[in-house]
Amino acid sequence: MERIKPRTLSGFAELLPEQQLQFQAVMATLEQVYRQYGFYPLDTPVLEYAEVLLAKGGGETEKQIYRFSKGDTDLAMRFDLTVPLAKYVALYYPQLHFPFRRYQIGKVYRGERAQRGRFREFYQADIDIIGDGALDILNEAEIPSIIYRTFQTLGLNRFKIRINNRKLLSGFFQLLGAAGQAGDMMRIIDKLDKIGLSAVQKELGELGLAPAAIHELCAFISCKGETAVILQALQRYRGKNELFDTGLQELTTVAEAIAAFGVPEENFGIDLTIARGLDYYTGTVYETTLLDHPEIGSICSGGRYDNLAGYYTDRQLPGVGISIGLTRLFYILNEKNYIDSSSVPSNVDVLLLPMEGAMHEAISLSTQMRDAGLRVQIHYEKKKFKAKMAYADRLQIPYVAILGEDEIAAQAVGLKNMATGEQQTLPYLQAIAYLQKAVKAATGKKIISDPIS
Amino acid sequence: MERIKPRTLSGFAELLPEQQLQFQAVMATLEQVYRQYGFYPLDTPVLEYAEVLLAKGGGETEKQIYRFSKGDTDLAMRFDLTVPLAKYVALYYPQLHFPFRRYQIGKVYRGERAQRGRFREFYQADIDIIGDGALDILNEAEIPSIIYRTFQTLGLNRFKIRINNRKLLSGFFQLLGAAGQAGDMMRIIDKLDKIGLSAVQKELGELGLAPAAIHELCAFISCKGETAVILQALQRYRGKNELFDTGLQELTTVAEAIAAFGVPEENFGIDLTIARGLDYYTGTVYETTLLDHPEIGSICSGGRYDNLAGYYTDRQLPGVGISIGLTRLFYILNEKNYIDSSSVPSNVDVLLLPMEGAMHEAISLSTQMRDAGLRVQIHYEKKKFKAKMAYADRLQIPYVAILGEDEIAAQAVGLKNMATGEQQTLPYLQAIAYLQKAVKAATGKKIISDPIS
Numbered sequence: 001m002e003r004i005k006p007r008t009l010s011g012f013a014e015l016l017p018e019q020q021l022q023f024q025a026v027m028a029t030l031e032q033v034y035r036q037y038g039f040y041p042l043d044t045p046v047l048e049y050a051e052v053l054l055a056k057g058g059g060e061t062e063k064q065i066y067r068f069s070k071g072d073t074d075l076a077m078r079f080d081l082t083v084p085l086a087k088y089v090a091l092y093y094p095q096l097h098f099p100f101r102r103y104q105i106g107k108v109y110r111g112e113r114a115q116r117g118r119f120r121e122f123y124q125a126d127i128d129i130i131g132d133g134a135l136d137i138l139n140e141a142e143i144p145s146i147i148y149r150t151f152q153t154l155g156l157n158r159f160k161i162r163i164n165n166r167k168l169l170s171g172f173f174q175l176l177g178a179a180g181q182a183g184d185m186m187r188i189i190d191k192l193d194k195i196g197l198s199a200v201q202k203e204l205g206e207l208g209l210a211p212a213a214i215h216e217l218c219a220f221i222s223c224k225g226e227t228a229v230i231l232q233a234l235q236r237y238r239g240k241n242e243l244f245d246t247g248l249q250e251l252t253t254v255a256e257a258i259a260a261f262g263v264p265e266e267n268f269g270i271d272l273t274i275a276r277g278l279d280y281y282t283g284t285v286y287e288t289t290l291l292d293h294p295e296i297g298s299i300c301s302g303g304r305y306d307n308l309a310g311y312y313t314d315r316q317l318p319g320v321g322i323s324i325g326l327t328r329l330f331y332i333l334n335e336k337n338y339i340d341s342s343s344v345p346s347n348v349d350v351l352l353l354p355m356e357g358a359m360h361e362a363i364s365l366s367t368q369m370r371d372a373g374l375r376v377q378i379h380y381e382k383k384k385f386k387a388k389m390a391y392a393d394r395l396q397i398p399y400v401a402i403l404g405e406d407e408i409a410a411q412a413v414g415l416k417n418m419a420t421g422e423q424q425t426l427p428y429l430q431a432i433a434y435l436q437k438a439v440k441a442a443t444g445k446k447i448i449s450d451p452i453s
Numbered sequence: 454m455e456r457i458k459p460r461t462l463s464g465f466a467e468l469l470p471e472q473q474l475q476f477q478a479v480m481a482t483l484e485q486v487y488r489q490y491g492f493y494p495l496d497t498p499v500l501e502y503a504e505v506l507l508a509k510g511g512g513e514t515e516k517q518i519y520r521f522s523k524g525d526t527d528l529a530m531r532f533d534l535t536v537p538l539a540k541y542v543a544l545y546y547p548q549l550h551f552p553f554r555r556y557q558i559g560k561v562y563r564g565e566r567a568q569r570g571r572f573r574e575f576y577q578a579d580i581d582i583i584g585d586g587a588l589d590i591l592n593e594a595e596i597p598s599i600i601y602r603t604f605q606t607l608g609l610n611r612f613k614i615r616i617n618n619r620k621l622l623s624g625f626f627q628l629l630g631a632a633g634q635a636g637d638m639m640r641i642i643d644k645l646d647k648i649g650l651s652a653v654q655k656e657l658g659e660l661g662l663a664p665a666a667i668h669e670l671c672a673f674i675s676c677k678g679e680t681a682v683i684l685q686a687l688q689r690y691r692g693k694n695e696l697f698d699t700g701l702q703e704l705t706t707v708a709e710a711i712a713a714f715g716v717p718e719e720n721f722g723i724d725l726t727i728a729r730g731l732d733y734y735t736g737t738v739y740e741t742t743l744l745d746h747p748e749i750g751s752i753c754s755g756g757r758y759d760n761l762a763g764y765y766t767d768r769q770l771p772g773v774g775i776s777i778g779l780t781r782l783f784y785i786l787n788e789k790n791y792i793d794s795s796s797v798p799s800n801v802d803v804l805l806l807p808m809e810g811a812m813h814e815a816i817s818l819s820t821q822m823r824d825a826g827l828r829v830q831i832h833y834e835k836k837k838f839k840a841k842m843a844y845a846d847r848l849q850i851p852y853v854a855i856l857g858e859d860e861i862a863a864q865a866v867g868l869k870n871m872a873t874g875e876q877q878t879l880p881y882l883q884a885i886a887y888l889q890k891a892v893k894a895a896t897g898k899k900i901i902s903d904p905i906s
Contacts, residue, residue, distance in 0.1 A: 004508040006765040012498040038830030045465040055457040068521030136833035312459040377491030380589035
């Protein structure tokens, strides 16, 4: 037979079983936390009408999209989960109840140039809260508290959620008399961390900004420190521009509520350089960085927008949301040794090894064990005992249960702890209780440990 | 702004939030059961090299496939989960441990003619056990016991897993001296349920089969009844054909082990008409039907195969597996009123309604509640009290917690049971304990109830 070389497309993640278990555990944690805040699961198609997905038009994104025809239908694979959400809310508006909270963890597709740590098929994990006509500012404060609980629950501690407010920024640019250049200015100040203050000054100069305005803007973005300090420093601009004042009020409300949510100061701060693109966000914006790896950039970003679905409907649907690039985050966490491989319980709690003539008894015992909630695999194959033990070892199965004639006569099973080598013979019911206890002790560990830097 | 009409491709399922919750609950049950038998989760890309996916070549399937080029790469969307499994096992063979057990619940794509209850994007839920060179027959008995536990756990009782053995069938055709027409004969007898015995006889005649052979074959497939009865009846063909004898031995072993697994006779039986295509399966084959809706056909099918990945590798990788067409099954269960909508707990356990001035206290209470594992939503919006209660009602949230000045003074919360209308004021910690108990009582219900027919 002519053989085809088995291979996977470059940029398309495919994990080995043990890694996949870890990835599933991360996804399960995200789901669990999102659901604690009342978000509904959503699952939209991977394929949509190209016209619908590209309603917004799309420059860079459009070039990367997987788009093709089947019959006379022009199709595209989704490149994010926001556009499908907009379509969904516009389409099912009469059947939805607002505020509508949804999470979606799903694959998206971007035909980017393949490179290390960049993916063409990757999971995004999004949450959004959509209002009908209006959406209270406090939703903007809840979002960072969800990010906080998510990462805490995963086991990540050394991260910082940084927020800013787009009205504050835009109002400030108006104050400088440079509202027309807001886009360019945001793009430049966004780079502060990467290129430093003097390079930012230079670029602002090239933009044709007056030296006084540059000076004022640099003073503004250099305003750093604790939340209370920044909010205090911003007072001096107050009363000069309405949009700025609204932004400052929003930022203050959000910062106070975030504290009420119990997010500690070390995991949260105002950062006046955060802008997050131009045309979409209208209020609070978020970025999240790993304290020990700022070079990675934001691992969880989003913000408030006033009009989710303007391309599909004339209803005003304001919202706020964040997105985690999950495949990339998982790749980074692995590469930087954040994943605690001992934290994810083995896929099997106990491997049953029936000796000659004990098969039907083993089958019946396995059913009893599963009824008790245990995850059980019977080794059916004709292999040497040693090979079966090696299999348990390689799969990191914590217990092996041996069942032979003697054990059956005693209605007991030989239970071997694979980590310690200890072995004991326990009656069926006691063995089950013992294993249940062991399983319980092994679960609930956090997946991530901040590595010692 | 010019608006695009929001719409979803025909044949692409998209559920409303309440239905999506049900679908998630079904998927979670499948995962839980599969993991109880030691299956690892697997997640392969939706897109693959067309050459890899179509290695087997493929008639009908090839016409339905979503295939396109990007740059100079010929791509295809997966049309099942078996071919990606074959690729995966061939590609990662050195890093896998055999027997390798994996489940995959994922979307697949087939551009079929769109019609009611048929989908172009749909979930399949597959489990397979792959051996390296050999795989014990008992794995073939375990598979139906997994199907049984899966449906039982979902709450489905009135179903029957029907099994047959391909060696038995092929051996019998050899006995009839009609081995060359095995394919056509299988295709015809597969239709017995639909077209009846006399139509089967007619079609077999048109095939040119001798009347004596037709008579013998019809006697064979008419052999129905309890497992022991059928196995007894099959004894009379024994000793005449080696392949038949092997098949009969396998069928007997599998049937006995299935009983040892605790699958009751009413949910399981031998059906000699089941053939399941020609070129792939080599041992036990399975189909599963709803007793009250046989017209739907099989809802869970599969079988034993001797060579999973022959198109990619010269290693012999025998296996056994089954697949559930999950999107279609969910559609049918809904249509036939099998889904018990009261079984899936509300997405939110408690809706917190803070009165004027109580917002920060409500936020702090919500954090306490989530720390206790509750799913909590705060209603932040500026709406009338009545509108907020109506929101809780429409989302079927079982409890509303009201927090105002008086409650805060007493460090208590007004808890309203939305089903009974009962209201009581409880101190924070007591309210949390009360809600935890209520949540526990509402969970663990089975999703499916067999409708009264």
